[in-house]
Amino acid sequence: MPRVTRFAALTTAALLTASLAACSSPSSAGTDASSTDGAFEPITIEHALGTTVIETQPERVATVNWANHEVPLALGVVPVGMAAANFGDDDGDGLLPWVEEKLTELGAETPVLFDETDGIDFEAVADTDPDVILAAYSGLTQEDYDTLSEIAPVVAYPETAWGTPWREMIELNSEAIGKKAEGEELIADLETQISDAAAEYPQLEGTSAAFLTHVDTADLSEVSFYTTHDTRAMFFDDLGLTTPESIATASATTDLFALTQSAEQADAFTDIDIIVTYGGDELLTALEADPLLSQMPAVANKAIVALPGTTPLGTAANPTPLSISWVLDDYLALLAEAADKA
Template sequence: MSRPLRAMTVAAAMSTALVLTACSSTETPADAKGGDESWTPVTIEHALGTTTIEEKPERVATVNWANHEVPLALGVVPVGMASADFGDDDGNGVLPWVEDKLEELDAETPALFDETDGIDFEAVADTQPDVILAGYSGLTQEDYDTLSEIAPVVAYPETAWGTPWREMIEINSKAIGLAEEGEELVKDLETEIDSAVADHPAIKDMSTMFLTHVDPSDLSEVNFYTTHDTRAMFFEDLGMQAPASIQKASDETDQFSSTVSAEQADVFDDVDIIVTYGGDDLVTTLEDDELLSQMPAVKNKSIVNLPGDAPLGTAANPTPLSISFVLDDYLDELDKAATAAK
């Protein structure tokens, strides 16, 4: 859909929503949106602009990956959220840890936005949101501008797809007036992580890299996530560290991933553990490759090969609700790889 047509459609959806709201409303002024006199306008600066939320948001919509988990973790059910297109184990568009939380809150599944071809602006407008959360996202400026025609939008603080889970909670919770609750959520998760990590001393200080999805048919390059990516950032939470080789490559880019020719694979001699997506066949492929098989982590079979289309693989990218759901299983896999490396 072209930008002018899309904007017209969004505008039409917004107008219809306003008419329906006006015709059906039986609220008194004190009960209507904005009637909460305790609300103090919230201003949030982010990578795409500055957003001020003038009135207490009652209808919260979220776009892109996992932003809905913040309000849900704090007891607020969004009116709409992105459908899960990765790691969904039963095909209903909702990840299992989100299903569990909705059940806990005795809530129905919110409207699901299909983002296969980008943000569905009309679907977002149809939910009549008061605020749109996208603290962890890859919004373009055009996306942000179009969404801002619907409601105030909170985008990522600095880097697209580079918001750590703590900051995702911080920026999204602040936007809905639950900043203090967000801080408590962060503390609770930190305590839970520290407690679980204490039971896995073998992984402490292990240098770990995360390969992106490997194409077995083309091993001419080594593609990996930099320290700007939340998957790699999570290793530090788990008591591990970025290898010097990965840190050096990360210092040379602001992107969440990078590439090195397989002929230079010896640069990764400082890697103890490799985490990637795939199965046993992928590990065999790496071991059979003349160049990549020389990497110490491959030689030692110190590889965590996560199922890319299952919840465990999905949760390697930590989010507010997924951390608790998979933490023990993830640590068990890392523990096995650490033991093989020693």
């Protein structure tokens, strides 16, 4: 039976369980979600999929989709359930290293990990009896949101699916658990870390960068790239890099986080100094051998950062609250090496 069908059959029982759990002693995994002064005022959060009202202090926090769990964890709150890592998880335990380190620091056991290989496991989310579900950075559909909202209040993305900047993800998710002030402090701390680290690589300032999506070396007839609506491209600005006019122009007519165009139009990308993408030596060899793509200045100059997609470093370009500190120096060093060749 499909998950949604099973969930529908269990919704009444799950909600009854959640109601009873909310009246009992909270799990240790859901504690410490109070605001600094101990008071909690009802919160109303507007987002792309509706309006969410959180009436009482959440004690059991669940998160879905990528990285939302890092916000409560960074603020000392251990979720009762969260999505298992499905990208860059080199040891297969469902946890990226910075998440595992934080759980150890907090003396906490691993929360329930939701397998989202085939989409959100609504039944598993309901089984954790959450008081709130965080998804400020996500790709929720309206149907996903409506189904999750039957379980608990849901905080979805503010405007664009998979397009929530890391600062806004922290702002929305921290506010939803009654830790708005702490969230603002976290943002300020990360901004300082980023600016201090980027200052060590002056060659990045003003260098233009574009992020190609996963490149198929068996078919280079098309070029796919992340638009300015994607958090990978947004992160370039934090690091002192600039957006090429070609990418900015293409992004202006869409709200999609990625676009594709024919390799025959590769000459449109002559304003790209460095390219970031996922892959290894095989990818670099293929790009350099391709008669069209090899004409791109970044390829001709070998000014390419190829991130391994199967390791934690592969997630470096997509900034999240806990990963920024963990990968910042390594990522900057790779970008600077490419900038030196541009």
